[in-house]
Amino acid sequence: MKRQDVQERIISVYIHRFDPTSDKKPRAVLYELAVEQGMTVLDGLHRIKETQDPTLAFRFSCRMGVCGSCAMLINGKPMLACNTQILDVTDKALTVAPLPNFRVVRDLVPDLAPLFKKHVQVNPYIVRTDGHEMESPSGEFIQTPEELIKYLQFTYCIKCGACVAACPTAATDENYLGPMALAQAYRYIVDSRDDGFHSRKSVVGADKAVFNCHYAGECSAVCPKGVDPARAIQFMKRELVRDYLLMRRHTAPLKARALNDKSKEKKTPLPVPPYTVDR
Amino acid sequence: MTDNKTSGNRLGVKGWFAGGRWGMERYIYAIHRLTGLGLLLFLTIHIFESSMRIYGAPVWERTMAFLDHPLFAAGEFLIIIGFAFHAINGLRLVFLELGFGVGKAIEPVYPYRTSVQVQRPLAIAVMILSALLIAAGGIDLFFIRP
Amino acid sequence: MNKTASWFWFIAAGVAVFIIGGLHMAVIHLDGIAGIFNPAGGSSLAWENVSGRNGSLVFAVSYVILLGAALYHGLYGLYNIVSELGISEKANGLLKKALLAAGVALFTVGAYAAFAARFITVS
Numbered sequence A: 001m002k003r004q005d006v007q008e009r010i011i012s013v014y015i016h017r018f019d020p021t022s023d024k025k026p027r028a029v030l031y032e033l034a035v036e037q038g039m040t041v042l043d044g045l046h047r048i049k050e051t052q053d054p055t056l057a058f059r060f061s062c063r064m065g066v067c068g069s070c071a072m073l074i075n076g077k078p079m080l081a082c083n084t085q086i087l088d089v090t091d092k093a094l095t096v097a098p099l100p101n102f103r104v105v106r107d108l109v110p111d112l113a114p115l116f117k118k119h120v121q122v123n124p125y126i127v128r129t130d131g132h133e134m135e136s137p138s139g140e141f142i143q144t145p146e147e148l149i150k151y152l153q154f155t156y157c158i159k160c161g162a163c164v165a166a167c168p169t170a171a172t173d174e175n176y177l178g179p180m181a182l183a184q185a186y187r188y189i190v191d192s193r194d195d196g197f198h199s200r201k202s203v204v205g206a207d208k209a210v211f212n213c214h215y216a217g218e219c220s221a222v223c224p225k226g227v228d229p230a231r232a233i234q235f236m237k238r239e240l241v242r243d244y245l246l247m248r249r250h251t252a253p254l255k256a257r258a259l260n261d262k263s264k265e266k267k268t269p270l271p272v273p274p275y276t277v278d279r
Numbered sequence B: 001m002t003d004n005k006t007s008g009n010r011l012g013v014k015g016w017f018a019g020g021r022w023g024m025e026r027y028i029y030a031i032h033r034l035t036g037l038g039l040l041l042f043l044t045i046h047i048f049e050s051s052m053r054i055y056g057a058p059v060w061e062r063t064m065a066f067l068d069h070p071l072f073a074a075g076e077f078l079i080i081i082g083f084a085f086h087a088i089n090g091l092r093l094v095f096l097e098l099g100f101g102v103g104k105a106i107e108p109v110y111p112y113r114t115s116v117q118v119q120r121p122l123a124i125a126v127m128i129l130s131a132l133l134i135a136a137g138g139i140d141l142f143f144i145r146p
Numbered sequence C: 001m002n003k004t005a006s007w008f009w010f011i012a013a014g015v016a017v018f019i020i021g022g023l024h025m026a027v028i029h030l031d032g033i034a035g036i037f038n039p040a041g042g043s044s045l046a047w048e049n050v051s052g053r054n055g056s057l058v059f060a061v062s063y064v065i066l067l068g069a070a071l072y073h074g075l076y077g078l079y080n081i082v083s084e085l086g087i088s089e090k091a092n093g094l095l096k097k098a099l100l101a102a103g104v105a106l107f108t109v110g111a112y113a114a115f116a117a118r119f120i121t122v123s
């Protein structure tokens, strides 16, 4: 960055504070913050905590958008505090509130436990029936790029809860399974190695689950990782309806292929990719 | 988990509209529900009101005379608005919720292009089409109806 | 009925309402513009037109299908909205039963009227 690009400005930061020992309701507290180019919301919170109010509580860990700890409501949108630069959002006033649709533990810290419980409900792992192969693998599972792309997008989820905070169904119903868990269920259902459609059906096809999504699209709009839960959920509805109409083809899950098994390999050798560095 | 005293922070029904900077699909979601509830209320009344026809012409004509009031005409127009919007948007939802028109799963590369953006033209078409139908119904109701 | 089945029929009923109900709305509300199925001309709600439609078996049957589909679609939607407000499981069960009863009652009234009206006009 060029030196003259670095500009500093003072902005007002309204932070919703909540102390369970003394407050009945969250209250907004105003801080003045000198913001410079490149400063993230998380940086700003740290600065306020260091220089103005050491009691401010917020949750973070990786500060690089991979752990999913720091999602909060930033000027009305659920976003990752570490992944959002203040000057991209505003150059005057910033409002930071805890993630809606979760209980607030303190200040900006939401209680994400219900989110994780729902995640567990959908068996978020590859389900297979060949126990022997799982215990003592005889080879590897080889997927085509087409098989990969079907679920790849949904694997990027970091369980930050921003989607649930944005969902209008989750806004009224705390028992709704929610976009995160539903997208994860679909992520495994379309995986060619997985055989868990029928075991997950009773969870995702039940009341308070996939059919309580009415496509408000907010989850996909706010997801910081581009997971697009709304897309996964609609695809899942299609799978369930197909299954109901007996139109769902049952494809056996991928078989492990021994490493030294050359029988199924194409005879033509793979082309050597071009060199990317000068030799 | 420790038994923390925590503040519930659910947005509630207000969250259908307020509580954040939301996209147009959320407002469509809310309007779809409200028009649906309105139409259901109307359907219940309509079943009884239109059943009056089994008592023959005089009763029917008296019922119609009773309903021939600007207040009911305004109500009728509300039904036209509700029905036009709910029907056209419902068609969009049928497509989307069966997994059509939301695009294929892709490798997400920033800036992300999500299913919401893919279906956005449909949402705009819903607005335009229902506005046209509402206009047609309004013209018929207020200007042409004999 | 599991949720997938009830949701599928909710969608199917919605499509049926879209088609039959759309026609119904066009007959009644676009009478000045489209003017379809109004044998006597003029207002779609004039007795001559109403009784003309009552006498037709196609109309009677389509009214009954529309009635059933609209009631199912509407009451299922109402159930969804209310149950999503976060009511207790017990209230949820009661709601289901109450809506089912209301649906059956309304369907009986409407279906009876559709056929009774037909006999009045025919005889």
Ligand code: SF4
Binding pocket: A068, A156, A157, A158, A159, A160, A161, A162, A163, A164, A179, A180, A183, A219, A222, A223, A224, A225, A226, A227, A228, A229
């Ligand atoms: S889907 Fe996106 S918004 Fe939802 S928890 Fe995963 S990363 Fe966060």
Ligand code: FES
Binding pocket: A059, A060, A061, A062, A063, A064, A065, A066, A067, A068, A069, A070, A071, A080, A081, A082, A083
């Ligand atoms: S701190 Fe890890 S995602 Fe923000």
